[in-house]
Amino acid sequence: MVTKDYYSLSEAAKILGKSKETLRRWDRDGKLEAVREPISNYRVYKKTQLEMFSDLLSNDTEDKVDNSVIPLKDYRVLELFAGAGGLAIGLEKAGIKCVALNEIDKWACQTLRENRPDWNVLEGNIKSFDFSKYKDKVEIVTGGFPCQAFSYAGKRLGLEDARGTLFYEFARVVKEVSPPICIGENVKGLLSHEKGQTLQGMISILDEIGYNVMPVQVLKAINYKVPQKRERLILVGIRKDIDIKYDYPKPHNKIYNLSDALKKGELYDNNVPKSEGSKYPDHKKEVLDLVPPKGYWRDLPVEIQKEFMGKSFYLGGGKTGIARRIGWDEPCLTLTCSPAQKQTERCHPDETRPFTVREYARIQTFPDDWKFMGSISQQYKQIGNAVPCNLGQEVGYSIVKFLNDYYSLSNPK
Numbered sequence: 001m002v003t004k005d006y007y008s009l010s011e012a013a014k015i016l017g018k019s020k021e022t023l024r025r026w027d028r029d030g031k032l033e034a035v036r037e038p039i040s041n042y043r044v045y046k047k048t049q050l051e052m053f054s055d056l057l058s059n060d061t062e063d064k065v066d067n068s069v070i071p072l073k074d075y076r077v078l079e080l081f082a083g084a085g086g087l088a089i090g091l092e093k094a095g096i097k098c099v100a101l102n103e104i105d106k107w108a109c110q111t112l113r114e115n116r117p118d119w120n121v122l123e124g125n126i127k128s129f130d131f132s133k134y135k136d137k138v139e140i141v142t143g144g145f146p147c148q149a150f151s152y153a154g155k156r157l158g159l160e161d162a163r164g165t166l167f168y169e170f171a172r173v174v175k176e177v178s179p180p181i182c183i184g185e186n187v188k189g190l191l192s193h194e195k196g197q198t199l200q201g202m203i204s205i206l207d208e209i210g211y212n213v214m215p216v217q218v219l220k221a222i223n224y225k226v227p228q229k230r231e232r233l234i235l236v237g238i239r240k241d242i243d244i245k246y247d248y249p250k251p252h253n254k255i256y257n258l259s260d261a262l263k264k265g266e267l268y269d270n271n272v273p274k275s276e277g278s279k280y281p282d283h284k285k286e287v288l289d290l291v292p293p294k295g296y297w298r299d300l301p302v303e304i305q306k307e308f309m310g311k312s313f314y315l316g317g318g319k320t321g322i323a324r325r326i327g328w329d330e331p332c333l334t335l336t337c338s339p340a341q342k343q344t345e346r347c348h349p350d351e352t353r354p355f356t357v358r359e360y361a362r363i364q365t366f367p368d369d370w371k372f373m374g375s376i377s378q379q380y381k382q383i384g385n386a387v388p389c390n391l392g393q394e395v396g397y398s399i400v401k402f403l404n405d406y407y408s409l410s411n412p413k
């Protein structure tokens, strides 16, 4: 019986009926992440986390969760900040039709057009488009708007207070189009940005333009058939005239790892195709050659640690993402927009190199036939920016379920 707010590793192991070693492994794999006690650095577990996890465990190891649902009619989406189409592919796989996509980056737009010549790609700054012609033509507006600070004139933020930000543009389009449901997608950091005020501001703006915002959730991609520890914050707005419950997609308990991403198996029918990729500079390669699979900078000889980490060596904290070599039997750490970037190395398990473009795409669950346009660094950027397609698909199912209920249970206008 769980009764206090935090539990030690051995208490958590007892509660879940697992060994401490299993819990340590789950922590490393991101399946059940512990928090570190600030002074001792011991693992502790939040009560709410254990409660949620024991619910999942009661389903045991076999994945009984199935979020899939068939759309009862054609549902259409207007996708803003579309990038190379990670979310759009996922929504399409859930049976939702992309009516138009807006994106400013010319390479990402070329990627969208190359792969889906029939998609209506609106290239350019969102600020220069009027979307009112999509009113009553789409049921969903989605968008991963980049996060920016607002200036706070008063306590409760109105739409006009956000003018100049990309969230303003997202909200402006939602207001113009007035869909039954809108979905904003963002990084987890939005929760704490400006001590939570930015997110509160967004919620109050959506309220002002006629949308109730569901309790915000951060979805872990590893729970949605993605072999990567990425997390995305989802902001769901439901038009106020609609009294239908929205449920987030249920987390799966099967966790996929790097081997599932790159080798033939449940996620893909074949090994990852060969493709171009970037290289580490000679010095970085010499250092990373010394790191074992699942290891990181702390596995280096101490003199090399000091030299490689520079000032950060003395700053404390785990920094477990630096000089990291991923293991085949764990999900990958979150991919960034540039694979050779300082302090976020995610090295291939067997070879001392970053993941290739196609390996990157697989870790984000893009299909192998999805081509990326532009230079290699443009391609990495498009992939690193994306919502993993499989996560997008599961979010897509939750939208379809909501719209099915809306159109069958009520008499929509």
Ligand SMILES: C[S@@+](CC[C@H](N)C(=O)[O-])C[C@H]1O[C@@H](n2cnc3c(N)ncnc32)[C@H](O)[C@@H]1O
Pocket: 081, 082, 083, 084, 085, 086, 087, 088, 102, 103, 104, 105, 108, 124, 125, 126, 127, 143, 144, 145, 146, 166, 385, 386, 387, 388
């Ligand atoms: C996080 S990415 C979106 C990823 C996309 N949802 C996916 O799943 O692949 C944000 C995108 O917003 C685009 N963007 C930034 N400012 C923009 C603007 N003013 N107008 C249109 N798009 C913009 C960026 O180029 C980038 O591709």
